[in-house]
Amino acid sequence: MAKLPVTLEQLTESFGPHLARSTGNRLETGIEPDSVVKTHCCFCGQQCGIQLKVKDNQVIGFEPWEDFPFNRGMLCPKGVKRYLQGAHPDRLVTALKRDPSHPSGFSPMPYAEAIDRVATEIKRIQAVHGRDAFALLSGASLTTEKAYLMGKFARVALKTANIDYNGRLCMVSAGAGNKKAFGIDRAANPWSDMLKTDVVWISGANVAECAPITTNYVWQAREHGAKIIVVDPRITPVARTCDLFLPIKPGRDIALFNGILHLMIENDWLDHDFIQNSTVGFEAVAEHVKQWTPKFTAKVTGIAEKSIRQAAEWWGTAKTSFLMHARGIEHHSHGVQNVLGAINIVLASGRIGRENCGYATITGQGNGQGGREHGQKCDQLPGGRDISNPEHRAYIAKVWDVSPDDLPQAGVDAYEIFRKIDKGEIRGLLSLCFNPKVSLPDNAFVTKALEKLEFYVAIDFFLNETAHHADIVLPGSLHEEDEGIVTQIEGRVIKINKVIDPPGEARQDWRIIQDIARQMGAEKGFTFASPQEMLDELRIASKGGVADYSGITYEKVERQHGVFWPCPSDDHPGTPRLFEPGSWNPIAKGTGPFYFPDGKARFVVAGYTPPTEDVDTEYPIILTTGRVISHFLSGSQTRRIGPLVDQYPEPRVEMHPRLAEKLGIANGDLTTVESRRGNCTLKAHVVTTIRPDTVFIPYHWAGRQSANQLTISAQDPISKIPEYKVCAVKVFKARD
């Protein structure tokens, strides 16, 4: 019953995206705000500090917050204009029910009635089809308190195994690789460690557009003499003036890392003491990379041998370094292997756990880090605990005052949830902070699954494209309408402050979740009166785990401008840099700095496999996808902000003139890109800044403009991340 209630045009007319622009108080000059509140940006993983100006319960503008140490006032255009998401014409201010007879497709209903309907449907579906037939999809832009509550709500109130989150599309390959190699999943260093390094290595990260503030760290490192190496199929803005650009063929990153390690071994650019004393597994990896000669590496990666040798020499002979990667190497059916390949060249250099020696994945979402640590991931319990580990289960069961036997086992990942919906194994869905119809690959399949649901409830502040399919919509809260902690890119826990009250019937998401629990008769454990109370329980739940937040309080976060976890006690200042020699952790217990019983890091053999769908004569061109600076993720927020849409109004397909010429396409021509799963017609953007065998489409748009009509749902076998960064397409000038 979850087909669209009315046409897409009707839905769009009522619920947008409409474009907000500055008007009224927001445009007046010299207005005295009622208050100016220090908080953080609602978008990316850098979580820039920002001050929001409030007048009459409306955010009317911003003022830079120059004291916050990470960004010192710097912001990208999304941060500058984020205030326009408030008081927006598309804002949901009442509960809604699907109503095909209503011109908008939905009619307002009393909030209490909506909650009752949701509770009744959850109970009905679970009674008829089993507990796991109701699934939850959650998100990593939520505060950590809310993420924690979602995990608890699934396991304790619904007792369903099936909860997963949109971090599945973001951080899981990095997380899994880091756990295999280090036993812990967090950026190993604060960004300040980048500033005085000899080499900054950036693989698969469009730093300028996706982590803009990091640009200044990279440039500042270069001022002090660092060589910048960028590996990317496109000349991104930081690649433009880097010292060495390696234009890699999408999907071949492990090959490059293995080739670099091969040269490090051949030239003895190794830290033998570190390898000997602080790692295990080097021999097997050394044996494996023997085959990765520079010539073979060049052939597989599409990078000239000369450049590979130059990169290896700079990396190999550096005294200090910082290696960063992002979705470019992680969004692959071998994303975890790519990450392990990167970690291998870091471990072989011995340059980790010291000042100016760093390694990090660049977290994408606002709470990408904190959102994956405390229980909304299908296989995790709070504190980074493992849901299949009996000791971990017992500890959390005690905190939650339930029997360990009553805790479900691991559920399935976000994409598999849709496969189960398609098969009829999952019949009901609740989503919060996730727009899978835009963000999941092969989204024709996702739409088909959504149409099969018996009952779907969406909690959101705008009616996103997935919520078009909902039976009930509950009006949730904006970032600036709630408080709580998030963990940013460096592993620094910071505090989001409440700036205004939610409008109309809208309320904080955690209140909505608790209202559902109460209505279901599962009130016990869901009577928190504030985020503070949730944090207090989370501190206990995370205590003794790898992601230990037990010493983190709002007061300490504000006083110190953030607290780096682990922070295991009240008098602990936090841990900005991981793996320092002599450091203590709850797994190694003093035997060494890494999070394994012997305290040593793991080299893991990273074997190369080509992408799941490689090019062939029928689909001869590689498609890769990514972001642009003025939009964020599925665009549910940024596509409603006028100045951000003006900056980048529609997706275009980027291609090299050599390819364009071959296809008879000129800049601006309407061009069809077609994969085995669908097609998409967009304007061509002909530029020399991309490999001639690859086209690029940004993924922030919905419907016929969505890049995910084309992408493949192949997933990494370990992390279950989808392969957004490479599939095979054909490209031709659109037929009129």
Add this chain to the structure above:
Amino acid sequence: MPVPEHMEFFIDPNRCIGCQSCVQACGECDTHKGHPMIHLEYVDRAISVQTTPVVCMHCNTPTCAEVCPADAIKVTEDGVVQTARKPRCIACSNCVLACPFGVPKMKTEFELMMKCDMCYDRTSVGKKPMCATVCPSQALFFGTREEIEQIRPRSVSNNRFQFGQQVITTKVNMLFPKDNPIQHLNVTDAMNEQPVDQSFTLEMLMDAIGI
């Protein structure tokens, strides 16, 4: 209160990532809310992602003011060249045509020339301009000469520009790589040059592997 003399504006286009944060933030400045005054241009997007931000250079002898028949463009004691005075400006666009940097814009809806005034409402009360505060690459920097020398050891600053016969010195400084020192920037000389960057490297590397 005038803008303190030791606080200076520096531009390093080498660092610019084209993010338009400066443009978006400029439109939030109280003196011209809703109207960004900074220009951001791609040099030639077909072959490069190089962008370049343009703010008013605050010329020591501002051509815009010199050509204004209504004497509407005033320079404050701190050397900041202000937007045209509303009661005086006759919207003739002389300044728009005369400025060698292409800075002033005629806002026909107000019949007024508007341009960057270095966020006078902010800089005159001790704050930094919006653009230079938010710029994520710090291609736009506002601070002291000592600071810039310390954080940009590879660069030198220059504020002398040559346009054909005209030599102009400005309050705003441009930063250049130290290893290639220049006495002044001859803008007309460079007009027919292509931007140089690594699009060529990409071609070269591709050729090396036969794509």
